[in-house]
Amino acid sequence: DTGVSQNPRHKITKRGQNVTFRCDPISEHNRLYWYRQTLGQGPEFLTYFQNEAQLEKSRLLSDRFSAERPKGSFSTLEIQRTEQGDSAMYLCASSLVGLAPDEQYFGPGTRLTVT
Amino acid sequence: GQQLNQSPQSMFIQEGEDVSMNCTSSSIFNTWLWYKQEPGEGPVLLIALYKAGELTSNGRLTAQFGITRKDSFLNISASIPSDVGIYFCAGPNTGKLIFGQGTTLQVKP
Numbered sequence: 001d002t003g004v005s006q007n008p009r010h011k012i013t014k015r016g017q018n019v020t021f022r023c024d025p026i027s028e029h030n031r032l033y034w035y036r037q038t039l040g041q042g043p044e045f046l047t048y049f050q051n052e053a054q055l056e057k058s059r060l061l062s063d064r065f066s067a068e069r070p071k072g073s074f075s076t077l078e079i080q081r082t083e084q085g086d087s088a089m090y091l092c093a094s095s096l097v098g099l100a101p102d103e104q105y106f107g108p109g110t111r112l113t114v115t
Numbered sequence: 116g117q118q119l120n121q122s123p124q125s126m127f128i129q130e131g132e133d134v135s136m137n138c139t140s141s142s143i144f145n146t147w148l149w150y151k152q153e154p155g156e157g158p159v160l161l162i163a164l165y166k167a168g169e170l171t172s173n174g175r176l177t178a179q180f181g182i183t184r185k186d187s188f189l190n191i192s193a194s195i196p197s198d199v200g201i202y203f204c205a206g207p208n209t210g211k212l213i214f215g216q217g218t219t220l221q222v223k224p
Contacts, residue, residue, distance in 0.1 A: 004157075033211065042119075042203050042214030043158065056210060091157050093212075102146045102207040106157035
């Protein structure tokens with residue numbers, strides 16, 4: 001399967017702990033996106049990369065959130081000092097600029113529960 | 116900012132019925148995308164529309180890009196139980212996607 005993969009699929013953590021999620025995009029895709037989704041809502045944009053460069057960050061992405069894509073392949077999203085309001089599904093997507101940049105393909109998501 | 120409004124919010128239909136849902140925006144989009152999401156999974160791209168007035172099919176699914184560029188429609192013909200899920204419309208805004216709030220579809224066998 002050469003789709004977008006995310007790890008872990010589920011994470012339960014205590015308030016105040018740090019967590020890190022990983023996303024592996026479709027191999028030839030140069031854009032990688034992070035979204036957050038809460039129950040009953042559509043995904044909300046957090047940030048995206050083109051190759052290694054982080055091109056845009058949403059105001060939803062507080063200082064406790066940081067994302068990296070060091071070699072232009074996989075990406076990590078870290079949340080420091082988690083809060084209960086961080087509980088959500090974190091989705092990663094990828095696309096290929098130059099072919100169909102708006103067609104974003106999503107991974108299965110990481111479900112975060114902060115207790 | 117841009118917002119997408121989907122209607123209806125939810126539908127409960129009998130297997131074999133046809134389904135229609137729509138998505139409207141206060142501003143113009145140059146692309147419309149339709150996704151389906153099942154519980155615990157990420158959204159799956161169903162159809163992408165790139166031209167005003169375009170009608171595109173994917174099996175039993177048909178989507179249309181509204182002439183005004185401010186709306187799109189998704190139809191599902193002869194629904195089956197595996198059509199159950201949440202259907203989202205989305206439009207691009209400087210690279211990122213803006214999503215509607217979804218239409219939840221339930222199909223009774």
